Amino acid sequence: MKWTRSETLALAQQSCSYCYGLGLRPGRAGVSTPCNCVFRAIFRACHARFKQCASREKHISRVSLEANPGRQRKSVWGLKDEEFIADFCLVAKRTLSDREHRVFKFHFLLGADWKLCCRRLNIDRGTFFHEVYRIEQKLGRTFRELEPYALFPVDEYFSGTPRLVPPGESSFKVETEEAPKAKPILKFPLKKAA
Ligand SMILES: [Zn+2]
Numbered sequence: 001m002k003w004t005r006s007e008t009l010a011l012a013q014q015s016c017s018y019c020y021g022l023g024l025r026p027g028r029a030g031v032s033t034p035c036n037c038v039f040r041a042i043f044r045a046c047h048a049r050f051k052q053c054a055s056r057e058k059h060i061s062r063v064s065l066e067a068n069p070g071r072q073r074k075s076v077w078g079l080k081d082e083e084f085i086a087d088f089c090l091v092a093k094r095t096l097s098d099r100e101h102r103v104f105k106f107h108f109l110l111g112a113d114w115k116l117c118c119r120r121l122n123i124d125r126g127t128f129f130h131e132v133y134r135i136e137q138k139l140g141r142t143f144r145e146l147e148p149y150a151l152f153p154v155d156e157y158f159s160g161t162p163r164l165v166p167p168g169e170s171s172f173k174v175e176t177e178e179a180p181k182a183k184p185i186l187k188f189p190l191k192k193a194a
Contacts, residue, residue, distance in 0.1 A: 001145050003034050013037040039140030040133070042152045046143050047108060049154045050088045053081040080158050087151055095142045096135060103131045104139075 008023030012035060019025055019035035027033035092104050106112045106120060114128050123131075143151040151157055 001147060001150070008034045008038050011038045011041040013041065034141075036133075036137045039138075039144075040136040041140070042144050043136040043140035045154060046088060046139075046151050050085060053085050056081060084151070084154075084157065087149075091142055091146065091151065092139055095138055100131060100135050100138070103128070104135050107132060108135075 005024070009021075010023075012019055012021050012023030014021040016035060016037040019037060023035050023038045024032045025035045089109070092108075093101060096104055102121060103117065106117045107114075112120065114125060117123075118125060118128050121128075140152075149157065
């Protein structure tokens with residue numbers, strides 16, 4: 001996937017002291033990278049949708065007909081709310097370390113506040129909030145970059161139609177730090193043995 005400048009700008013926190021609301025930070029080798037405030041905004045949007053799905057009454061869950069990719073191309077009936085809940089939990093489990101996942105489970109899944117989490121996990125307040133920030137950043141990035149079905153933007157997840165970035169929307173494609181371009185392999189002339 002590609003990040004675009006218009007996307008990071010829309011998601012950035014205006015008061016961010018790292019990117020000043022632009023949503024971009026200078027990365028390695030002169031390549032821009034999305035700011036952590038962008039990843040946190042993505043995580044929070046997904047978490048809000050997760051809470052909405054999880055708190056909905058079971059009998060009013062929407063059933064939708066979706067195209068099933070593959071040779072048969074049959075349509076399948078899906079329970080989107082349940083799928084989103086499952087994806088949200090599974091991606092977190094796969095992405096986070098055991099220690100981070102414990103904080104994630106208590107705070108984001110079970111809704112425990114910082115006092116309860118600190119007591120239960122035996123950590124101080126500073127450590128707790130540091131962990132929460134790391135979790136939000138890690139998962140925000142993963143939720144957006146997940147292929148073929150990203151959890152964010154959530155409306156695309158639910159409609160099942162991935163948005164295609166129109167050509168020329170932004171002339172500055174933002175490469176992520178995690179996926180640097182392959183460097184050309186340097187070749188040295190072989191020395192002949194004397
Ligand atoms: Zn920022």
